[in-house]
Amino acid sequence: MHHAMITWLVLLVFAFVLGTGQAGPSLNNCNPTKAEATCQECINLGPGCAWCKALNFTKAGEPNSARCDSVEVLKNRGCEMVDIINPENMANVKENRHLGVFGDTVIQIKPQKVQLVLRRGSPQKMEVKFKRAEGYPVDLYYLMDLSYSMKDDLEKVKNLGGQLLEALKSVTKSIQIGFGSFVDKTILPFVNTHKEKMKNPCPDKNEACQPPFDFRHVLKLTNDANIFTAEVGKQSISGNLDPPEAGLDAMMQAAVCGEAIGWRNVTRLLVYTSDDGFHSAGDGKLGAILTPNDGKCHLNAQGFYEDNTKYDYPSVAELASKLAENNIQPIFAVTSKIMPIYQELSKMIPKSAVGELSEDSSNVVQLIKDAYNNLSSTVILKHSNLPDGVRISYTSHCIDGDTENDKKGTCSNVRINEEIRFTITITADKCLTKAESFEIRPLGFTENLEITVQTECNCKCDDKPDLSEHCDNKGKVKCGICSCTEDRIGKFCKCDPGKRSTLDLDAACRRDNTSATCSNQGDCVCGACICHTNPNKKIYGKYCECDDQNCERNLGKLCAGHGKCDCGTCHCNSDYDGTACECEKAEEQCKQDKDSKICSGRGTCTCNQCKCNAGYQPPYCKECPGCPSPCPTYVHCIECLGFSSGPYQKNCTESCQNIKHTVVDELTEQNTCKEKDSKNCWMNFLMKELDGVSQYHVTIRKKTECPEPTNVIAIVIGGVVGVLLIGLLILLIWKLVTELYDRREYKRFEKEKAKAKWNDADNPLFQKATTTVFNPNFNED
Structure with missing residues (x-):
């Protein structure tokens, strides 16, 4: 008992850790589309589908697809669990x-x-x-923007090595640091390619600056702070033209050049410092660089990215993929003005952090320490x-x-x-x-x-490799069904194939693709149905689909006792009628009068009542309220019968055999039809439906109504004269309006003139001086 309990607990724990992988109730349809389905086709329908391999599981007429269903259904149908194939997950x-x-x-x-x-x-x-784990080793690569605006920051970074090592030793005992720098691609419009500027890109010629470059790997990862300080101390500032830098280029090379950088298989931090934005994929076209970044290492012996003018900047997605692939976590230490840009960039790079860098990078050590603690406490x-x-x-x-x-x-x-x-x-x-x-x-x-x-998409049924008696010794059993030799086909390998296959034989015993073999009432033997014998009914038909008992009953009697049942249909005796032969034959109530046709020729008389065609109404199938008017349909027949013209003129009798007609001078009835003929004249006629289908009598008015012909000459002359008269009238109106306007303006001028207060000799624009100054030295000589 004690051992059993321990075993049970072990199994329980294992199930908890790995999961059972067992699917819940299946929502799949475990009905294969092919009747002769295989076990493999069945289990691949879904995890809820199982296969019964028992030899005699299917009944007579049932296809092999009946072996495929859920486990519960197969068990209820009598299949033992040892015969059910239902693969499960294994871990x-x-x-x-x-x-x-x-x-x-x-x-x-x-x-x-x-x-x-x-x-x-x-x-x-x-x-x-x-x-x-505590004290996990760390590699930190310091990647710095050396464009001219970072001049003050470089002086701080030169003394950074010891501080960085000391700060990170509080979280790990194994720390290595390295250094790299970047500016921009060495091609216009990113840097000034003038010969002198390529030697010294600083604004002041007297100031020492190193030539521009894209990315330069300066110091391989080391745990010696003195080496870091010495190598970084040798660095000088550089310069470029536009504000964005080649930061993504530098990050890509630092990520993929693992051997040159010296990355260990530990936590890898890439500290990126800058005070401006970055170029990304597509910007290289400004310098005629069309080749996409290939995500490979291109550092030369001196550590420079030598192919920077050949490949475009990487995209953010490509860079994020390479950083994740190489297990590198970037820390963006940037100034406040560009923090929003790098915060958006960080959202697209998993396991990255952004910190605000002071203007002279004096807080970079604390920033890196805080970012590392934040990154390492987040598990993705x-x-x-x-x-x-x-x-x-x-x-x-x-x-x-x-x-x-x-x-x-x-x-x-x-x-x-x-x-x-x-x-x-x-x-x-x-x-x-x-x-x-x-x-x-x-x-x-x-x-x-x-x-x-x-x-696991195949069935393991543990079948014997020998020929089986179940398959007439002409085939092997595979998961309960026979796999016949080349000279035999059929469910039990009993048939000579000729030019047929087992599927062809099976299809010959079905009425359609969805029906059962021999209607489940017979056996398919080599493509022909042999119907079962039944003492209670006779089974017959090509597909055993017929019997003499499956017909309608009336008062408990098959075909009311007045007929015989044949394949679902009652064949009544001569004096009885109805689907179940339930009434005597009579037709008196199906005629309106003695001379009328039964149901007006538009229905059938069953049990002395009319069953009308669609649209027509009992009792005699005379009216059809919802049917469309026949007038437009037979307009060509009306034209040829009444006026000997139109499209049917040459074969009017043949085309209009279902219409009888009469021509009269006037129509006295209401609800007449009015349609246009081929000459655009109106025809008036009356249509009455006769007994039968589409049989009519038409009364046609002898005279058509044609519109008066158009007087083209009068229209043209009237149009020209009308245009001239309208033009002349417009001119007269314009002359009258301008004359009235001129007269009104002249009168206003005369009125204003009468109000004038100056003499004719005076100038109304002249004004006398308001101040007079005398010169005492002027004698008026």
């Missing part, structure tokens, strides 16, 4: 070392290797644990490229609750030595041709979980 943990620090080995994620065998469409859950679990047809989702079990995401698992504020959990659900939506692998890793850390996935 095998290949490596599951404990979390912690073991000497130089740090393990922060568990398990490390898992092998999954998945059934198509069936989700598999597994649990991943992460524990943040992401996967590499998934195999085609495989999808994944995450459930993060964090301190502040559970969250679900299809792209990543995230927990924030994770403390050192704190263990967190993620539940990962992996589903294969299609069958894989081979085993494929992918990785799940916490961004910013070197450990990963390697998952190998393969799919």
